[in-house]
Amino acid sequence: MQYKTFAIIGATGQQGGAIVRHLAKSYPDARIRALTRSPDKPNARALLSLGPNVSLVQASFSDRQSLVEAFADAEVVFLVTDYWNTQNSAISPNLNTEITDGMTAIEVAARSKSLRHFVFGTLLDFAPLSDMKWRNMYHFNTKAVLNHYIRAKPDLWAKTTLVFSPIYYENYLTFDQKFYPMLGGPRKVGDEYVAWYPDGGTSNLSYLSIEDLGKVFGAIIEQPQNYFQKMAVAIGEFFSAQDLIKQWADVVGVKAKIETLSSEEFTDRVGRLGGLEFMALEIYEQMRCLEELGDLRTIQTEIQTIDMSQVVELTSWRQWVAAQDWTEFFHFVS
Ligand SMILES: NC(=O)c1ccc[n+]([C@@H]2O[C@H](COP(=O)([O-])OP(=O)(O)OC[C@H]3O[C@@H](n4cnc5c(N)ncnc54)[C@H](OP(=O)(O)O)[C@@H]3O)[C@@H](O)[C@H]2O)c1
Secondary structure, eight states: OOOOEEEETTTTSHHHHHHHHHHHHHOTTSEEEEEESOTTSHHHHHHHTTOTTEEEEEOBTTBHHHHHHHHTTOSEEEEEOOSGGGGTTOSSOOOHHHHHHHHHHHHHHHHOSSOOEEEEEEOOOHHHHTTTSSOOOHHHHHHHHHHHHHHTSHHHHTTEEEEEOOEETTHHHHOSSTTTTSSOSSOEETTEEEEEESSOSOSEEEEEOGGGHHHHHHHHHHSGGGTTTEEEEOOSEEEEHHHHHHHHHHHHTOEEEEEEOOHHHHHHHHHHTTOOHHHHHHHHHHHHHHHHHOOGGGOOOSSOEEEGGGTSOOOOHHHHHHHSOOHHHHHHHO
8 A cells, every 4th residue: 555644534523533443444554534524522532542643633624724735745635514414404405514514624635735645525516417307415415515615626636535434334333313214113013114205215325334334434545546536336245225224134133124105204203203304305305316316336426436345345234233232223123
């Protein structure tokens, strides 16, 4: 591996955290800067126990100079931007914060003298891929703007890799918004768990254990020249919600089924569980769009894509479910 110093944005989160854990374990000689707004918080301090090669650096998108200092001497920068946590007090979708945050980091990266590889954990641009049929997926639209912003800077784009992660398996355990796992709320009816989904749940769509992003990132930095100006597509499973629930029930040893909801019923259910209408709409559209676009490992876009399941072994849903402790989850949904 040809790089020594890494600056990882979102290190206390799921994407950046997976990368820090992989780097700390696989490259003891690398210098890994874990960026966070709050180095004193327990989730940040926990990163220090990964190894002496991990350091915490205080930085925020809202403080450009902190990014300049955090990126200094770094040969590789990983960027992830945060959509969901910027919606906290929103009554309508807030696209501006994520776009501004990402643009700031991109501008600082573009001016870095040391940067050799810029990796952005992003999404495919679904609205045009669906001929603008699904256009309310705001967390996709924001990232599409940022993908374009990078490409508008040819020197930066020449050393950039975009990485597409689909729906995380981890959402089923960690997503704060109770409605997302589609098992949220009091969903046990008799001895059966009832998942809810905005159609029959029979079409296939893409999922990933986001912890595998570490391995994906590792493969990219091992062979950088194969990945510049490309989008690495990381998909662990391409299957239906029916298959997902069936396998989950099978592995954890319970009975479960899917309750099919119309788009109106879906929005209503999300609302009753505390989700805002625009969030229900974008989650609904995301599910339908993912289903309609089909197998994203082979999708054709204006940016060349690489199917990372051909490069690294990605965890199956069944493996991931078997490795989790579901105690708290059962407490929550029963
Ligand atoms: N959930 C899914 O299924 C899924 C699938 C694909 C893509 N995504 C995308 O993934 C993105 C979120 O990534 P994640 O899942 O890794 O998030 P996460 O686990 O919620 O972590 C968010 C990270 O962003 C950092 N952060 C937030 N605001 C910041 C700021 N102003 N300055 C610097 N750092 C900031 C936080 O760091 P500190 O708090 O330590 O400062 C934290 O490490 C979203 O944009 C979402 O659209 C999600």
